[in-house]
Amino acid sequence: SSELTQDPAVSVALGQTVRITCQGDSLRSYYASWYQQKPGQAPVLVIYGKNNRPSGIPDRFSGSSSGNTASLTITGAQAEDEADYYCNSRDSSGNWVFGGGTKLTVL
Amino acid sequence: QVQLVESGGGLVKPGGSLRLSCAASGFTFSDYYMSWIRQAPGKGLEWVSYISSSSSYTNYADSVKGRFTISRDNAKNSLYLQMNSLRAEDTAVYYCARVIVYDSSGQTTYFDYWGQGTLVTVSS
Numbered sequence: 587s588s589e590l591t592q593d594p595a596v597s598v599a600l601g602q603t604v605r606i607t608c609q610g611d612s613l614r615s616y617y618a619s620w621y622q623q624k625p626g627q628a629p630v631l632v633i634y635g636k637n638n639r640p641s642g643i644p645d646r647f648s649g650s651s652s653g654n655t656a657s658l659t660i661t662g663a664q665a666e667d668e669a670d671y672y673c674n675s676r677d678s679s680g681n682w683v684f685g686g687g688t689k690l691t692v693l
Numbered sequence: 694q695v696q697l698v699e700s701g702g703g704l705v706k707p708g709g710s711l712r713l714s715c716a717a718s719g720f721t722f723s724d725y726y727m728s729w730i731r732q733a734p735g736k737g738l739e740w741v742s743y744i745s746s747s748s749s750y751t752n753y754a755d756s757v758k759g760r761f762t763i764s765r766d767n768a769k770n771s772l773y774l775q776m777n778s779l780r781a782e783d784t785a786v787y788y789c790a791r792v793i794v795y796d797s798s799g800q801t802t803y804f805d806y807w808g809q810g811t812l813v814t815v816s817s
Contacts, residue, residue, distance in 0.1 A: 607711040619803035621738070628788060628810055629738065635795055672738050676802050681752055682728070682740040 608673030618656035702811030743793030
């Protein structure tokens with residue numbers, strides 16, 4: 587089965603820009619979606635497709651993709667952005683796969 | 694507004710069975726694929742299963758194939774997950790989520806709404 591690889595932890599200074607990456611073969615064929623999860627809460631979709639934000643998601647969140655790597659960028663990180671972030675994509679067998687998650691700390 | 698409410702979780706012994714339900718409201722349930730996704734305590738998200746809008750297509754993660762069965766009742770706006778032969782490693786919060794297939798190529802898919810989850814604990 588396919589795998590998506592994320593860095594376990596990333597930190598960013600308040601107001602600075604941070605990029606969270608996700609690598610996997612499935613990303614050559616399928617766009618990633620990104621989810622934010624805060625402790626004790628269900629995940630929330632923040633980016634999908636080429637670079638689309640659901641209603642209500644701040645425009646400091648953006649997505650990009652190149653080859654087998656998808657990226658989630660937060661431009662001007664805020665304290666409330668501290669959370670776990672998961673990438674996800676469909677794979678060649680028609681299933682879905684999640685990355686292991688990245689814990690974002692805002693310093 | 695879209696709401697997904699899971700129920701049916703609880704404590705079950707290894708080898709036992711449990712049936713999870715997800716009640717949907719605020720959208721035309723029969724128009725959407727649905728999925729179950731789980732999260733073991735302190736761990737990441739794991740996709741479990743999906744079902745097409747008319748129940749024609751289903752699929753499962755290898756870790757649950759042959760033990761779990763996904764189904765839906767469009768008349769009742771409900772999604773189900775029958776879990777048999779449960780193992781300790783099935784202990785997790787189980788979320789139901791609405792699936793969006795954004796384009797005809799299937800290149801863009803995502804889970805736009807999630808329930809609050811129901812905890813399944815498999816332990817003797």
